[in-house]
Amino acid sequence: MADSLSLCVRDIDTAKDGSEGLELFKKKKYDIVITDIKMPVMNGMVMARELKALNKNIPVIVTTAYNDADFLIECIDIGVNQFILKPIIINRLIDSIKKCI
Secondary structure (H helix, E strand, O other), X not given: OHHHHOOOOOOOOOOOOHHHHHHHHHHOOOOOEXXXXXXXXXXXXHHHHHHHHHOOOOOEEEEEOOOOHHHHHHHHHHOOOEEEEOOOOHHXXXXXXXXXX
């Protein structure tokens, strides 16, 4: 996904898990965060909740293979801006990014 996004986004950082992503977020100013729900160490939902606690205005896009309504409801409760089901269609992701910024 990062390779596809690099064609239209200037600067992309990636993290191997939610904990690393959260630490990157604390060190650098980001315009948007894209995360998956299922990640090792800290899942994307926990990370999104922590991100929003640090900066309630940071746009967060969550991607997932889960189509469970409970995940969608939790995303709404957290304040996630976009929820994208996998497989990810890159044009849909780009549209979601544009809506967030």
